[in-house]
Amino acid sequence: MRIILHIGPEVAGAARIQGILDTKRDVLRAQGALFARSPGTRNHMRLAMAVSDPGHVDLFRYNRGFTAPEAQEKLRSQVMEALTREVEEAKPETLILSAAQMATSLHRPSEIARLRELLAPLSDDVQVVAVVGDPARLLLAHYAAQVSEGRATPLDQELALAAAPDWWNTALAGMPAIDPLKGQFEETQGPAFWLDFTALQALWEVGFGPGSVRFLPYDPEALAGHGATDFVRAMFGIERNIGRAAAEELPALPPAATLTRQRQFNEILLRYIASGDKVVTRQLWRALLDEVATDGPPPDAGGLAALSARFRAANAALTAQHPALTEACFAPPPAPVAWVEADPERGYRASQYLLAARWRIDKTTEEHLSARAEQITAAPLPEPLVRAEAVVEADAPEDNTLSPAARRLMPPAAVENFEKLRSSSYAPHNRIGAVDEEQLAAAFTPAKPRKLAKGKTGNLIVGCMKNEAPYIVEWVAYHRAIGVDNFLIYTNDCSDGTDEILQRLQELGVLQHRNNDKWKGNSPQQYALNQALKEPVLKNSDWIIHIDVDEFINIRCGNGTLDDFFAAAPDATNVAMTWRLFGHNGVTGLKDEFVIDQFDACAPKYCPKPHTVWGFKTMFRNIGAYEKISCHRPNKLDEEFSDKVKWVNGSGEDMTGEVLKTGWRNSKKSIGYDLLQLNHYALRSAESFLVKRQRGRALHVDRSIGLNYWIRMDWNDHRDVTIKRNLPRLRAEYERLMQDDRLRELHQAGLDWHRAKADELHGMPEFEELYEQALEVRLSGTERVAYALALDVES
Numbered sequence: 001m002r003i004i005l006h007i008g009p010e011v012a013g014a015a016r017i018q019g020i021l022d023t024k025r026d027v028l029r030a031q032g033a034l035f036a037r038s039p040g041t042r043n044h045m046r047l048a049m050a051v052s053d054p055g056h057v058d059l060f061r062y063n064r065g066f067t068a069p070e071a072q073e074k075l076r077s078q079v080m081e082a083l084t085r086e087v088e089e090a091k092p093e094t095l096i097l098s099a100a101q102m103a104t105s106l107h108r109p110s111e112i113a114r115l116r117e118l119l120a121p122l123s124d125d126v127q128v129v130a131v132v133g134d135p136a137r138l139l140l141a142h143y144a145a146q147v148s149e150g151r152a153t154p155l156d157q158e159l160a161l162a163a164a165p166d167w168w169n170t171a172l173a174g175m176p177a178i179d180p181l182k183g184q185f186e187e188t189q190g191p192a193f194w195l196d197f198t199a200l201q202a203l204w205e206v207g208f209g210p211g212s213v214r215f216l217p218y219d220p221e222a223l224a225g226h227g228a229t230d231f232v233r234a235m236f237g238i239e240r241n242i243g244r245a246a247a248e249e250l251p252a253l254p255p256a257a258t259l260t261r262q263r264q265f266n267e268i269l270l271r272y273i274a275s276g277d278k279v280v281t282r283q284l285w286r287a288l289l290d291e292v293a294t295d296g297p298p299p300d301a302g303g304l305a306a307l308s309a310r311f312r313a314a315n316a317a318l319t320a321q322h323p324a325l326t327e328a329c330f331a332p333p334p335a336p337v338a339w340v341e342a343d344p345e346r347g348y349r350a351s352q353y354l355l356a357a358r359w360r361i362d363k364t365t366e367e368h369l370s371a372r373a374e375q376i377t378a379a380p381l382p383e384p385l386v387r388a389e390a391v392v393e394a395d396a397p398e399d400n401t402l403s404p405a406a407r408r409l410m411p412p413a414a415v416e417n418f419e420k421l422r423s424s425s426y427a428p429h430n431r432i433g434a435v436d437e438e439q440l441a442a443a444f445t446p447a448k449p450r451k452l453a454k455g456k457t458g459n460l461i462v463g464c465m466k467n468e469a470p471y472i473v474e475w476v477a478y479h480r481a482i483g484v485d486n487f488l489i490y491t492n493d494c495s496d497g498t499d500e501i502l503q504r505l506q507e508l509g510v511l512q513h514r515n516n517d518k519w520k521g522n523s524p525q526q527y528a529l530n531q532a533l534k535e536p537v538l539k540n541s542d543w544i545i546h547i548d549v550d551e552f553i554n555i556r557c558g559n560g561t562l563d564d565f566f567a568a569a570p571d572a573t574n575v576a577m578t579w580r581l582f583g584h585n586g587v588t589g590l591k592d593e594f595v596i597d598q599f600d601a602c603a604p605k606y607c608p609k610p611h612t613v614w615g616f617k618t619m620f621r622n623i624g625a626y627e628k629i630s631c632h633r634p635n636k637l638d639e640e641f642s643d644k645v646k647w648v649n650g651s652g653e654d655m656t657g658e659v660l661k662t663g664w665r666n667s668k669k670s671i672g673y674d675l676l677q678l679n680h681y682a683l684r685s686a687e688s689f690l691v692k693r694q695r696g697r698a699l700h701v702d703r704s705i706g707l708n709y710w711i712r713m714d715w716n717d718h719r720d721v722t723i724k725r726n727l728p729r730l731r732a733e734y735e736r737l738m739q740d741d742r743l744r745e746l747h748q749a750g751l752d753w754h755r756a757k758a759d760e761l762h763g764m765p766e767f768e769e770l771y772e773q774a775l776e777v778r779l780s781g782t783e784r785v786a787y788a789l790a791l792d793v794e795s
Contacts (some may be wrong), residue, residue, distance in 0.1 A: 001087070003095045003119055004125045004236050007102035007204070009194060011141035012131035013250060014083055014100035018042040019763060020232045020245050023094060027242045034092035038082035041772060043765040046082075048099040050076040051115040053108055055178070058101075058187050059149060064181040064769070065284055066421055071411060080118055080410060087122055092577060096236050100765075104142070104194050105187050107172060112207030128204045129235055132318075133218030133329050134309050136196045136304035142192050144253055149188045150285060152267035155304065157191050168199035181276045183269075183285075195307065198314045215322040217329030224250050234324070252315045255296035256342035262289045263341075263349040270356060272361075279368040280361055288357050289657040293347060303339030308560045309330030315584070354639055363522065377385070406783040409776070410790075417786035425668070427783040428607040430718050433651070433673050444725050446732070447481055458485030459562055460541035462532050462629065464516070464525045465489060467691075468549045469496040469750020471684075473743065474594055475549045476510060477733040481726065482555060483562035484545070487511035488537050488575065490528035492519055496753040501746045508740060512537055529629045539623075545619045546629055552596055552679045553577060553619075554723040565676050569652040573623060573645050574634070576616040576655060577678040578666050580605070583716035588686040588775065590758055592751055594730065595681050596723050603715035604781050605673050610788040612712055614666040617678055632664035650676045679723055682713040687758040688768055694757070710774045712788045717781040 008014050021028070021035045022042045027034055039047040049061050054069035066072045087095060106112060118680075121125055145153055159173070165169040171193035176184045183189075194200050201213045216235055223231060226244045233242060254262075265288065273280055280288075309332065319325040368592050402410075402418055410418070421427045452458045465472070476487060489511055491499045502513035512535075519527035529546065532538050543562070547553070558564025567576070585601040607613040618633040620626070625641035626634030637645070637660065647656045651672025657669050666672075683689045689710065738744050761767035779787060 001093060001095055001123045001125070002237075003097060003103075003123050004129060005119075005126060006096070006098040006100070006129050006131075006235070007106075008100035008130065008136065009142070010100040011138055011145060012133060013223040013376070014043070014098070014131070014224045015219065015763060016228060016248060016250060017131075017232060017235070017632065017767075018098050018157035019248070020229055021098065021236075023245070024229065024242045026794045028096070028236075028238065029090065029092070031238060031240055032093035033236060033238060033243070033245075034087065034090045034094070035096045035098075036083060036086055038086045039079055039097065040765070041768050042098075042763070043100070043101075043768065044097050044099040044101065045765055045769050046075065046079050047097060047115075047118075048105065050079045051111055051118055052106060053111050053114070054106065056105075056111065056186070057178055057180055058105055058182075059185050059282070060101075060766075062185070062218065064773070065411075067180065072466050074408075074411070076118065080121075081408075084122065094237060101187070103200060104192070107193055109203065109206055110544070116207050126208050128208055128213045129220045129521070130197075130200065130213070130215055131235075132197050132215050132315075132325070134301075134332060135307040135315075135330075136301045136333055136562065137219070139192055139195060139304055139307060140299060140301050141251075141253065143773070144259060146188055147259055147262045147266065148187075148286065148289060149282075150266050150270070151188050152270050153189060154263060155339060158195075159304070159306060159339060161191060162306045167310070168193050171196075179276075182274055183280070184453050187488060195311065196314070197318055201318075203388055204499060205242070214324075215318060217326060219329065220250050221240045224248055245646070253296060253298035256299040256513055257296045257345045258293045259299060260342045260344045261292040261294060261348050261350070264344065264348075265289065265292050265353055268350045268354050272358075277365070278361055279365040281364060281368075284360065284364055288353070288360075291357075292348070292350070294348075296342075296345070299342060300333070300335075300337060302333040302335045302337045305333050305336035306339075351397050359522070385422075397503070402783065403778075403780060405778050406787075409779075410783065410787050414783075414787040417789050418783060421594075421782050421786055426608050426785070428604045428717075428785055430604040430606065432606045432671070444729060446729055447483060447559065447561050450483060450485060450563075452485060455540055456542060457537045457540045459483055459543045459545065460486045460488060460538060461545045461547060462488045462529065462538065463490070463546065463548060464528050465491050465494070465498050465502070465549055466756075467494055467496045469501055469591070469747070470496045470592065470754050471549050472501050472505075472677050472750075473737055473747055474596075474730070474734060475552070476505065478552055478726065478730045480510075480645075481729040482553065482560060482734045486537055486541065488514070488532055488535055490514045490516040490524075490531070492516040492524040492528075496757075497746055497750040501743065501750060504740070504743050504746055505737075508743070510737065525631060529631075532629065541622050543619055544622050544629070544634075546619075546631070547617050547678065550595075550681045550684070551579075551617065552681070552723060554580070554677050554679045556673070556677065556722050557675045560726055568675050568744075569648050571646055572648040573621040573625065574647040574659075575619040575676065576633075576647060576659065576666060576670070577619055577676060578614055578616045578650050578671065579612075579671060579672065579680040580720060581613055581678045581713055581715045582679060582681045582683075582720075583714040584683045584686050584689065585716060587684075590685050590687040590691075590751075590755055594727070594734075595684060596679065597727060599681055600716055600719050600721045600724070601685065601716035602679075602720045604718050606671070607781065607785065608668055609785055610712055611665055613715075614671060615664060616666060619775040633659070635662075637661050650674065678719075682751055683710065686771060688754070689774065690755050690761045690771055691754055693770060694761055694767065696754060707770060707773055707777075708788075711777060711779075711784060714777065715781070715784065717784075 025035050045060055049066055054072060057067050061067055065074050139158060148219035161167055161170055171191040175186045175190040178184060204213045224247060226247055228245045229242050315330045319327060367590050461479060489502050491502060505511050506513045516524055516528045555561060555565050557568050581603040582599045583601045585599045587598055602612055620634055625638055625645050647659050648657050649670050649672035651674040652674050655670040
């Protein structure tokens with residue numbers, strides 16, 4: 001078997017090449033060529049992370065939790081095991097690997113040796129392929145990519161190297177010291193050493209032998225066209241036709257003024273976090289850079305023509321050596337000019353943007369440190385408890401043995417937590433409560449129409465939404481069907497048509513929609529809730545409910561309506577509607593089907609840790625007892641109401657003493673689901689999770705949602721189908737609403753937007769890697785708890 005290894009560079013059409021390999025995977029397989037899936041669906045980033053030197057931490061290793069040498073070594077074993085299994089099953093003549101950042105990241109001979117060592121058990125016949133072109137144009141594209149990740153140094157860095165007799169070693173001597181907490185990575189801040197293609201070839205041929213490296217020419221127009229498959233065939237030695245590819249525009253350069261603005265912002269932001277006591281997540285950093293972007297023409301590669309001249313002779317020698325290369329592929333920019341960094345325009349000052357962003361940075365830092373402190377506190381779990389306060393006896397948990405999959409995946413701290421959990425009262429299980437979730441009850445009868453007193457607005461949901469278009473009509477129809485009378489919905493910064501759907505529903509008299517784009521303060525959600533207190537629809541309501549569009553009130557008593565619950569808990573003024581977390585249930589694609597019907601795999605009812613599992617949202621009588629509505633509950637109790645407030649849990653049991661003034665989650669004393677629970681579909685499908693990861697959450701606009709979130713939320717251990725008794729009444733109300741042509745069109749447009757966004761994210765290495773990592777996580781309840789408690793500490 002021959003291995004053909006595509007090493008990039010990323011800016012030389014790598015994403016396009018990988019996209020073609022992905023779409024033609026089955027055709028290639030039929031011709032004896034395996035484009036491996038296990039190291040990554042498109043870009044084999046896991047392979048690159050596995051072979052870098054332990055101390056060479058790049059942005060991806062840092063963000064994916066492989067900073068520690070032992071974590072990287074575990075990744076290396078996983079990559080080798082999975083790749084070996086894939087090759088044994090396929091038995092290909094050619095194995096195709098593509099890790100586009102290898103050319104621009106790996107520069108130590110020891111790293112190439114580590115890669116050869118990893119591949120040696122598969123084959124010693126390895127051919128390395130790189131796509132090369134004019135250094136000026138490639139550098140400009142590379143520089144733009146670096147700036148988007150935090151580069152602060154201008155291109156003067158590379159221009160100064162043009163006079164150096166040894167570009168490669170001089171560039172490497174200028175590499176920054178790696179310090180992830182301060183945003184210092186070689187790949188982001190360092191000069192483009194790899195533009196010396198002669199030295200690049202020499203490095204890889206030391207590793208894989210003379211003649212093992214092959215260079216191909218970068219032709220953007222050819223790669224963008226339908227005939228790009230011909231290039232891919234030649235690249236990987238595919239003899240027979242593999243069909244044509246859809247035309248696809250390659251990424252364009254951002255405006256020159258945007259690059260200047262973003263670089264200057266990176267420079268001042270790096271100084272601000274240089275002390276190491278600030279946390280700026282990658283998502284927040286990119287969001288801040290997006291905010292300083294402006295319009296204008298792209299930069300002119302002619303300003304870097306000195307680099308084309310610097311490598312002219314060396315590249316001519318390479319052209320003679322590599323048959324595929326031509327003089328045209330190294331043609332310099334047509335109009336050489338002096339390089340001058342563009343004016344940022346419009347009086348731009350990076351310091352002003354940083355000043356405006358400081359509260360978000362400080363908030364992210366506070367949340368990060370709080371989470372770490374909580375995990376550090378939680379990691380050493382208590383010894384087994386047998387005190388009377390436990391809800392159930394501390395008998396053996398349901399999953400008492402660590403599975404092989406979990407053993408491969410979990411870090412040492414998580415394994416240690418698992419051993420402690422096995423005999424602890426914190427071990428999750430489903431043996432509480434009276435309702436059997438495994439049995440489908442008879443379908444509920446239609447709910448009786450509610451008649452409201454004159455001037456009253458009844459049961460009101462106050463909600464906030466951002467880019468939730470495919471899910472809105474189902475959520476509204478469901479809650480109308482169980483007795484919600486009115487909705488007051490705020491939106492901010494929507495791009496998928498969410499605001500248009502809500503506006504149409506307002507025109508139909510179904511709800512009230514408010515635009516919240518101009519929110520102020522710490523979060524759009526809290527600003528909206530503060531504004532809601534002034535609204536007549538809230539002032540005149542009987543009950544107020546604040547939930548999100550991924551949360552469904554599941555009444556598990558009577559006929560399944562709110563009135564049935566109120567009858568079962570007549571004295572309650574506040575109801576802690578405890579989450580039941582529902583996982584992705586094996587659903588990977590985004591479907592136009594009811595959420596409550598697709599997803600019925602969930603967390604166990606007894607699960608004290610991690611703390612998010614027993615979080616609750618509050619439904620409360622509008623009696624004026626509290627001055628403020630917050631995310632999970634009303635706050636600022638009027639002391640005159642202290643003896644008038646009665647909080648109950650989902651079983652109708654009094655828990656007032658525990659949460660009268662503070663608290664947003666249940667304890668082992670107060671947990672209960674018998675009458676009511678809040679079904680929380682935080683992930684939905686795996687593709688929906690990708691889109692959610694990309695946009696962030698409404699409450700915490702600057703908090704990253706990554707693998708940690710998936711591990712905490714993707715519970716699939718148990719089955720709860722009780723809410724499905726509502727499907728007939730949901731479908732009737734949904735179809736009634738969807739009779740409106742305009743609403744139906746807006747729903748379809750929103751669904752199309754989300755599907756297109758999912759396709760776009762599949763094509764981005766960062767998100768595709770997250771998608772694949774998430775689907776690899778298969779854990780029992782106890783394993784998931786152990787991993788969730790350890791993950792932040794481990795990474």
